[in-house]
Amino acid sequence: MPDERLDGENAAKGLTGTMPATSQIRNFSIIAHIDHGKSTLADQFLLKTGTISARDYRAQLLDGMDLERERGITIQMHPVTIYHERNGVRYELNLIDTPGHVDFSYEVSRSMAACEGAVLLVDASQGVQAQTVANAYLAIENDLKIVPVLNKIDMPAARPDEMIAEMEQAVGIDGLDVLRCSAKTGMGVEDVLDAIVDRIPAPPGNIDAPLKALVFNSHFDSFKGVVVYIRVMDGTIKVGQKIRMMQGAREFTVTDVGQFRPSMVSCGTLSAGQVGYCMANIKNIEDVRIGDTLTDSVNPTDVALAGYKQPKPMVYSGLYPVNNNEFEALREALAKLKLNDSSFTFTPESSEGMGFGFRCGFLGLLHREIIQQRLERDCDLDLVQTAPNVTYELLLTNGETRIINNPQEVPDAGSIQEFREPFVKINFLLPSDNIGDIMSLCADRRGTYVKTEYLSPTRAVLIFEIPLSEVIFDLYDKLKSITRGYGTMDYEFMGYIPGDLVRLDVLVHHKRVDALSIIVHRSQAERRGRKLILKLKDEIDRHMFEVALQAAIGARVIARETIAAIRKNVTAKCYGGDITRKRKLWAKQAAGKKRMKQVGQVEIPQEAFMSVLETDD
């Protein structure tokens, strides 16, 4: 087979695109813990291979979204094709970037299915972290070849030998295979590129077989429609070809095929082993299922690829517009967001106290925060968000099993046979000095100890089984503060386990505020109820009448507080006739009240809805 075949159709169109033989392609991703330098290394790859010029170099090109750049976290994948010469041969390398946060680990497994290898990037001053271990195992399970790299060796705090020993211990790699580089200065980056070519196998695949391509992501472009990210496994895909999504069973005609370099560049054809995009006048993002197999409709492949499982939201919360007439605007904004984030879900709901809004499902708390920020930034809506909760499973006395994601949906205690909550297996990677503190933290949170493993005399892996609801509260923040930032965690879902759970209601001025209801373990109900009421007392302003706050389980009130009455007249001091001054003060007061919800006669601020979350003593 010739090394490089000029594609006839492209040549005819005057396009200079060439189709490399699969032996000259390498597909890989980078596995790294957050902040270990993945985006910086990816940028170096672009720079070193001349994909972008130093002039165009803009830090973290691959983190396309503003918000991502601002927060410095990669959320969605942006693949990129680069060319690297090794021993006189030009290789096409496709990098599929992956995020490093626990909430987005499903994105990592998506990108792995499109690769034959992964660069395992570890910060030389921080060492292996929980997420790195989890993702490295995932890669090994997926038969990916691991290229271990120690980054940030330019830092004075770098301890390469120690960290390599940790990598050997934690992931079971050979220390001699570990490359050293600095993504910041560019030192050693060429060696990493060489190792990608030398160590990662070329993609398998038969260029003459019927088209079989994996859909590993997609995005919606308001001008072009849906852009489908594909990895071609067998055959070729060309402009004009009739294609079919095997799960979705819809047919389309390809209008454009190209690569990310790093912006989208048409190339007319992609063949076995290559990574790129295709467009086919697909108007609706729902028609494209991530993990689906794309094939030729005339000459289809007979076996579809094993798809991914759609990630299930684990954390839910209600989102309400402050002004009820902004409901439609909120619906539109949510629909727009969903276009590019299939893991986010929303369904309309109404709450007696809050009016009309949506129940939204997120992968985790960070995901939730990001969505809220995007909404506020992109559509100028004032929103009130209720405290998050996890999904529960109920076995009812009539034998029915019901999944609920909203405390309001919990039926009478009499009709529940078993109340089950999600449990996760959580791994902490932390300094050994902190083991005791984290153990007692987990014990307080109803965790069950599993085991401890030492990576080195100073660092250990601690494993617990714990209810997810206890994790989403503030476990991550607690871990960070106890370990002064050195501890990390990762968790995987185990299943639903029965527990003695009850719904705790909150009554404000004798009216149940359903958005403040929470599901708690009975043993914690009284303590949580009391704390919650005290917190609410701080958050809710005094009104012109006395406001009673109560926490109750069913009809039984377990805590009560009262907010005394007051009349607050902000313009009282502006005696005299200057109406403009008064107007200014009124305007200021109104702005301060923006994120308030009127429940009955009482105004409840956003903070009050979130206070349900806090568990601090």
Ligand SMILES: Nc1nc2c(ncn2[C@@H]2O[C@H](COP(=O)(O)OP(=O)(O)OP(=O)(O)O)[C@@H](O)[C@H]2O)c(=O)[nH]1
């Ligand atoms: N000194 C030094 N700093 C580096 C090096 N590589 C990356 N950094 C810095 O480390 C920080 C994190 O780098 P990023 O590339 O954003 O990390 P990341 O792994 O992509 O993070 P996520 O996108 O959040 O997963 C940035 O401030 C970089 O400038 C390096 O080799 N040496």
